[in-house]
Amino acid sequence: xVSGHRVDYHRYMASREWAxxxxxxxxxxxxxxxxxxxAPMQNTHHWTYEHLGDxxxxxxxxxxxxxxxxxxxxxxxxPAKPTIIALMExxxxxxxxxxxxx
Numbered sequence: 353x354v355s356g357h358r359v360d361y362h363r364y365m366a367s368r369e370w371a372x373x374x375x376x377x378x379x380x381x382x383x384x385x386x387x388x389x390x391a392p393m394q395n396t397h398h399w400t401y402e403h404l405g406d407x408x409x410x411x412x413x414x415x416x417x418x419x420x421x422x423x424x425x426x427x428x429x430x431p432a433k434p435t436i437i438a439l440m441e442x443x444x445x446x447x448x449x450x451x452x453x454x
Contacts, residue, residue, distance in 0.1 A: 359405035373407060381414030387423075388432035391416030397423060 364370055374396040385391045393414040398404070400411050415423070418431035430436075439445070 385416035395420040
């Protein structure tokens with residue numbers, strides 16, 4: 353919502369404002385998926401739609417297509433799993449991910 357007005361999602365996704373916001377996210381991510389940390393960023397994902405049309409950058413994530421499809425429940429295989437496991441092993445974190453609890 354912007355200034356108390358409801359935002360038309362599809363119109364906003366086609367807007368110059370959204371294109372600029374996506375560019376800001378891509379610059380922050382340095383062109384790399386912010387979830388798996390490996391693949392090129394291809395999509396900008398809303399973590400929340402609470403501020404649609406006036407999103408702070410924290411509400412958005414730069415993702416590769418596989419991570420975006422996983423978070424959107426379009427596939428069941430988590431492409432970030434190898435990265436998450438490697439980080440857990442490197443920093444000695446508990447392995448709850450392998451139990452499907454992550």
